[in-house]
Amino acid sequence: MISLGLRTLLSKEVRRFLRVPGQTLLSPLVTTTLYFVVFGYSLGARLREIEGIPYAKFIVPGLVTLGVVTNSYLNSASSLFVMKLQGTVVDLLVSPLSYGEILAGFLGAAALRGLLVGSIMWLVAGAFGGFTLAHPLLAVALLALVAVAFAALGLMTAIWASSFEQVNFFPTFFITPLTFLGGVFYSISMLPPALRRLTLLNPVFYMVDGVRFGLLGISDASPWAGPTLVAGLAAIAVGSAYAMLRSGYRLRG
Template sequence: MRTLYRKEVKRFLRVPGQTILSPLITTALYFVVFGWSLGGRLREVEGVPYIRFLVPGLVMLGVINNAFLNTSSSLFILKLQGTIVDLLVTPLSYLEILAAFLAAGATRALIVGGMTWATAALFVGPYVPHPIEAFLAGLIVALGFAAAGLIVALWSEKFEQVNFIPTFVITPLAFLGGVFYSAAMLPPGFRVVLHLNPIYYMIESMRFALIGHNVERPWAGFAVILGIAGILVIWALWLLRRGYKLRA
């Protein structure tokens, strides 16, 4: 398992410009454009400077995207090249294979998330009121979306299908999940819809941890993201054990 984990980590470290630097630059651009352009007008959101309010959402956005992309691209390429068979004949159990992929995806996600926070800290300061909760929120979400990446890779038969979920599902949910605004800024009807978005709870959990934002029930949010991650991990393991499209 350790060997597979190292192989997966080395895979994304071979192209750091694409796997780490590129998403970091993209997130930094969101921070600069939205933070500086809207920050001059909004000033504060619920007593928090707008540019600081943005940071947790952008950190979580980096975690979500990179955890998903790492596992989905890696497993799909193994399927496409037919080398997935080499992995299946190793003495590793399906649980160990899953754990190695999830750990590698979480590693990349946390590196990008950590570097995003470090970049933002240059502008808003490094103080984090709940560092342990911030790490746990990032880790739980990273593991959940790494599992989601595996599920999509198993289901997909073409690259277009792999790209469909992040483009048409994850990105819209993230942008509508409160990255750039607070629930209090929305009309009551839209607020109800926002609370049905699972990514909203991920962003709010990170917002509570990184900036001490006054979340009504922070541990309820953590329970939601833990439940979602648990379901995705169990689902991914179930598909692996079934051999679902592993040789497609």
């Protein structure tokens, strides 16, 4: 049973991002629409189909994954880092909440925001290219794992960071490049052998590929490679975030 303290923290974190719907919900809606206008129609007129799937529909899983990854990370990272700056994180640490409950509160709210944004992006995408759900349970489970993994990475970054520049370092130099080079807008079968081998080293590729299998029923790699890798990443990230939280590293002044 969820304790009153955890419900309170979770409710607080959810209300925090719902208070700014223009930033958390409307912005991804506009961004997704622009992606479809620029990529779906411009490139779609030339590529038409990839593996028998219309191009506008082929890019949907990658865009949904990008939305979940980005928003899950930013929610936990920004929330905890602001609490560090304001000094209120100390009040949270000395509250009756256990470290596990604190972790669950931040990760739960961040994952919820990521999945909410991903759902909005999928609905927008469906308006452009139609709705397809080949393996819905697999798609939802994989996106939930992705959301938890990157929410935990965001929490770890917030604990480590001492400036907003450091908070933004990870998404700017790692998340965005790995995502765009992870098969969001193309199939790796279209790449030359050298770039194909390089893409297979990119963990985000397996996330996008797994979600694509869940939504469209096609994949470049093994359909189970994505869920296996993301489950391992989520376990490591959550365990590491818990350890950092429990240690009080850069949190207690």
